[in-house]
Amino acid sequence: MKTKLQNNIAITVIRIIAALVVLILAFLLGDILISGVPHISWHFLTAPSQSFTSGGGIGVQLFNSIYLLILTLIISFPISLGAGIFLSEYAPKNFFTATVRMAIEVLSSLPSVVVGLFGFLLFVVQMDMGFSILSGAIALTFFNLPLLTRNIEESLRSVPDLQREAGLALGLSKWKTVTKIILPEALPGIITGVVLGAGRVFGEAAALIYTAGQSATNINFGNWNPFNSTSPLNLMRPAETLAVHIWKINSEGVMPDAAAVSAGSSAVLIIAVLIFNFSARLIGNRLYRKLTATK
Amino acid sequence: MGINKYDFNEKNILKFDSNEHEIAIATKKLQVFYGDNHALFDGDLEFERYKITSLIGASGSGKSTYLRSLNRMNDNVARVEGEIQYRGLNVNSKKINVYEMRKHIGMVFQRPNPFSKSISENITFALKEQGLKDKKKLEEVVESSLKDAALWDEVKDDLNKSAWSLSGGQQQRLCIARTIAMKPDILLLDEPASALDPISTSKIEETLVELKKRYTIIIVTHNMQQASRISDYTAFFHLGHILEYDKTKHIFTTPKVTATNDYISGNFG
Numbered sequence: 001m002k003t004k005l006q007n008n009i010a011i012t013v014i015r016i017i018a019a020l021v022v023l024i025l026a027f028l029l030g031d032i033l034i035s036g037v038p039h040i041s042w043h044f045l046t047a048p049s050q051s052f053t054s055g056g057g058i059g060v061q062l063f064n065s066i067y068l069l070i071l072t073l074i075i076s077f078p079i080s081l082g083a084g085i086f087l088s089e090y091a092p093k094n095f096f097t098a099t100v101r102m103a104i105e106v107l108s109s110l111p112s113v114v115v116g117l118f119g120f121l122l123f124v125v126q127m128d129m130g131f132s133i134l135s136g137a138i139a140l141t142f143f144n145l146p147l148l149t150r151n152i153e154e155s156l157r158s159v160p161d162l163q164r165e166a167g168l169a170l171g172l173s174k175w176k177t178v179t180k181i182i183l184p185e186a187l188p189g190i191i192t193g194v195v196l197g198a199g200r201v202f203g204e205a206a207a208l209i210y211t212a213g214q215s216a217t218n219i220n221f222g223n224w225n226p227f228n229s230t231s232p233l234n235l236m237r238p239a240e241t242l243a244v245h246i247w248k249i250n251s252e253g254v255m256p257d258a259a260a261v262s263a264g265s266s267a268v269l270i271i272a273v274l275i276f277n278f279s280a281r282l283i284g285n286r287l288y289r290k291l292t293a294t295k
Numbered sequence: 296m297g298i299n300k301y302d303f304n305e306k307n308i309l310k311f312d313s314n315e316h317e318i319a320i321a322t323k324k325l326q327v328f329y330g331d332n333h334a335l336f337d338g339d340l341e342f343e344r345y346k347i348t349s350l351i352g353a354s355g356s357g358k359s360t361y362l363r364s365l366n367r368m369n370d371n372v373a374r375v376e377g378e379i380q381y382r383g384l385n386v387n388s389k390k391i392n393v394y395e396m397r398k399h400i401g402m403v404f405q406r407p408n409p410f411s412k413s414i415s416e417n418i419t420f421a422l423k424e425q426g427l428k429d430k431k432k433l434e435e436v437v438e439s440s441l442k443d444a445a446l447w448d449e450v451k452d453d454l455n456k457s458a459w460s461l462s463g464g465q466q467q468r469l470c471i472a473r474t475i476a477m478k479p480d481i482l483l484l485d486e487p488a489s490a491l492d493p494i495s496t497s498k499i500e501e502t503l504v505e506l507k508k509r510y511t512i513i514i515v516t517h518n519m520q521q522a523s524r525i526s527d528y529t530a531f532f533h534l535g536h537i538l539e540y541d542k543t544k545h546i547f548t549t550p551k552v553t554a555t556n557d558y559i560s561g562n563f564g
Binding site: 160163168172181185 | 366368394395396397398401402404406408409410411420421424425470473474477
């Protein structure tokens, strides 16, 4: 009787805690969405922001966030892929591997504001890159690299060794076995990780304040030459992202509708992150089903 | 009754008269070490061409270790010493191109491990990687390999379906088909039926008996009935030593070594 009672108490406590977590999340999301969604309109999503008058939008910031995200992924994915393949398939158990692993651990636990300040000192000041999209993308790469590497390593590791043996026993080289058999099988997990990481990068502010800068310069969406300073694709222009914009409005915003813009921006940010999360699951499941054909 | 009591010098190892029998592969003083653990002692066996040879013994007797050494699948996990003689070459030498060698000495594993690809791609994948591009030729290989593995009739309409949609027994026959598509000389099988039901097992056995017309087959098995049903020769492994090697019918009716006799009468293992 006593064991049964203990069991029931434990289960009840666990249930309450779980419900509490869901409740907090629901409250947060609900609050942000309810106060923010009414401000979202096509005009709000596309118009440039205003510093002193009301009626500004977040068009440039939204574009900056997406562009920065894409750049970050372009830089960090190949590096993480290489590091992940090395750690999962080739790394011998020695001092070097242990050091790499520890470096990744440390990098993943660095506060993002420290990464941002480091980026500021090294890229913005020392290398004279200024507040620029490129500085921001590199800072975000530091931020994203350890998580992505770990995710790729785990995904590769979760493919059973039997598959590696199958490839080798057919006379394939180790490299061919890894790239043509193991990697495709790990792909659903890798894609899921990339998209989840993208959500984190999309919402990151602290690492960008001192690297990509806090100003949304006027850009001309009719000019796609990346070497032109008003082009959206220009790598060397300062670029305030959505998350930085929210931080800035709330700390020093003087426009009359600051509260509304902040609420609307937050809602857009949350919706974007939610889309990333759900699509990560969806894409991962789809790919997995397609690969294993369990329809 | 302990299993350590046997005299490892009490051996009966069959040697072939090279004028009457063609040897496909042979080992001389093959030793395997996992770190400090000496897992196989002085493995000296000759395998006759176009015959099925079973390797039997209790768990941990070294039979799988021995088999996996033959195509160097143990390279990264163990230290293998001694000679493996195949077509006048010592396969266990640093100079050997292991990837090339494994095309001649193919292997099928304990658990079915098809690739997450379609049935036909499972067979054509390695061939394509070798540079075979001719579509017609590839289709022919798919058909002939699946026929050899007695799977063609069951899957001929589903060649583009994922290999994972097959049953366990079918998957294992697909793995056999995939291996023989490489046209190996020797087929190594590591307990290929241990994860399968009796019907699938008997299908695999029929397939193997059919295949020995063109391949030399070496099979590790836990199942003594299986060894006696399908194999021509049987080697008995015990604690890393090969104690007896003879024609299968001698091993199962009149074994000469005490340990073999005890094992096949079910006294241990």
